[in-house]
Every structure is written in structure tokens, then in C-alpha cells.
Amino acid sequence: MLSFSLLIDRVNTVIGQIFAWCIVGLTGVVTYEVIQRYVMNAPSRWGFDASYMLYGTLFMLAGAYALSRGSHVRGDFLYRYWPDTKQAKFDLVLYILFFFPGILALVWAGWDFAKLSWMLNETSSFSPDGLYVWPFKFLIPITGVMMFFQGISEVIRCMICLQTGRWPARIQDVRELEDEILAEVQEKGIDETLKDLEKKGIA
Incomplete structure (x- = not known):
């Protein structure tokens, strides 16, 4: 089961990392628009x-990738102090009761929404050029499918945790410096970690 879970993680990771490059395009478009609007006094259409x-493409297609890393915002001021098995039980109940019904509704409604947009050859009403929006709307059911499979991966992790008493390791990725420090504190202790940080010139 873990190998299947990791396969889903890897697929969503690749998709998320590819579409993360949308931020470069977004930065370029916004920069161009600001220059055109405030320097050239000729905003684009x-x-x-x-x-x-x-932005919507980045937000949606990186969602499953973020879930695979446990990076979504959560109110975990109590959750983080629970033992792993209690966390797994809590997560499993929430995935079954709320996550999967919501995601299936997203796929169902999103497909009808995108299909209607395609049939109408819908264009945007927010700008004079009226860019086509139906390709963008098809990202809604695609995102839902990605999130559904990532949810399966997370459920598998919960089941493994309930069997073994510990969370299985996630695929490692770039982490914030504060996460690295916290992990080092847990491994070495606060005093030794502070000494290491002083040597590196961080503390």
C-alpha cells in the first residue's frame, strides 16, 4: 500500500512542480501590466x-502537491500534541466524512460547469479582448481528480499509521529553515542545536 501511496505522491509532485512555473509567467504579466498602466499610460486589454x-492554474494544480507534503493550513494547536495513532484516526474520519464527498461534488459539478463553458465557447467578460475561459474551467474537474487520488494516498498513510503506530515518511522536499531547526532540536536537543547554529553564523 505504501508503494501505491508514494506513486500518487510522485505523480502529483511532478504535476505540481511543473505548474509551479506559472508563478514566473504571472510575475511577468503583472510586471508588464504595471509598466503599461503606470509608465506608458496604456493598460493592456x-x-x-x-x-x-x-494564478488560478497555479493554485489549483499545485493543491494535490501541497496536500502530499502536508502543507495546507490547518488549526493544529491541539492536533500536533496528539500521538500519531490519534492523529491518524482523526484524519481518517475527516477524509471519509468531509474530504471525499466534497471532492466528488467538485468533480461532478466542475465537469458540468466546464462542459457548458466549452459548448458556449465562453470568453471572459472582464476585459475587452475576452480571452477564452473554457480551457481554464476544465482545470476544475482535473484538480478534483488529482485531489481525490491524493486523498486515497493520505488514507493509506492513516491506515499504515494505525497498524504501525507511526506515520510513514513522506517524500522529502525543500523545507523552511525553521522546520529544519525544529527537526534538529528534536534530534539533538536545544543546547547542541544552538551551538551548531552559532558555528554556522545563524544564531
Whole structure:
């Protein structure tokens, strides 16, 4: 089961990392629009549409990747102090009761929403150029499918935790410096960690 879970993680990681490059395009579009609007006094006719489509693409297609890393915002002021098995039970109940019904509704409604947009050859009403929006709307059911499979991966992790008493390791990724320090504190203790940080010139 763990190998299947990691396969889902890897697929969503690749997709998320590819579409994370949308941030470069988004930065370019916003920079261009600011220059055109405030320096050239000639705002573009497509900048607004392009910027929110790029942001939406980044937000949606990186969602499953973020879930695979446990990076979504959560109110974990109590959760973090629970033993692993209690966390797994709590997560499992929430995935079954709320996550999967919500995601299936997203896929179902999103497909109808995108299909209607395609049939109408819908364009944006927010700018004069009226960029096509139906390709963007098809990202809604695609995102739902990605999140559904990532949810399966998370459920597998919960089941493994309940069997072994510990969370299985996630695929390692870039981490914030504070996370690295906290992990080092747990491994070495606060005094030794502070000495190491002083040697590195961080503390």
C-alpha cells in the first residue's frame, strides 16, 4: 500500500512542480501590466484575465502537491500534541466524512460547469479582448481528480499509521529553515542545536 501511496505522491509532485512555473509567467504579466498602466499610460486589454488565470492554474494544480507534503493550513494547536495513532484516526474520519464527498461534488459539478463553458465557447467578460475561459474551467474537474487520488494516498498513510503506530515518511522536499531547526532540536536537543547554529553564523 505504501508503494501505491508514494506513486500518487510522485505523480502529483511532478504535476505540481511543473505548474509551479506559472508563478514566473504571472510575475511577468503583472510586471508588464504595471509598466503599461503606470509608465506608458496604456493598460493592456488582456493582462487582468491572464493574471487571474495563471494564478488560478497555479493554485489549483499545485493543491494535490501541497496536500502530499502536508502543507495546507490547518488549526493544529491541539492536533500536533496528539500521538500519531490519534492523529491518524482523526484524519481518517475527516477524509471519509468531509474530504471525499466534497471532492466528488467538485468533480461532478466542475465537469458540468466546464462542459457548458466549452459548448458556449465562453470568453471572459472582464476585459475587452475576452480571452477564452473554457480551457481554464476544465482545470476544475482535473484538480478534483488529482485531489481525490491524493486523498486515497493520505488514507493509506492513516491506515499504515494505525497498524504501525507511526506515520510513514513522506517524500522529502525543500523545507523552511525553521522546520529544519525544529527537526534538529528534536534530534539533538536545544543546547547542541544552538551551538551548531552559532558555528554556522545563524544564531
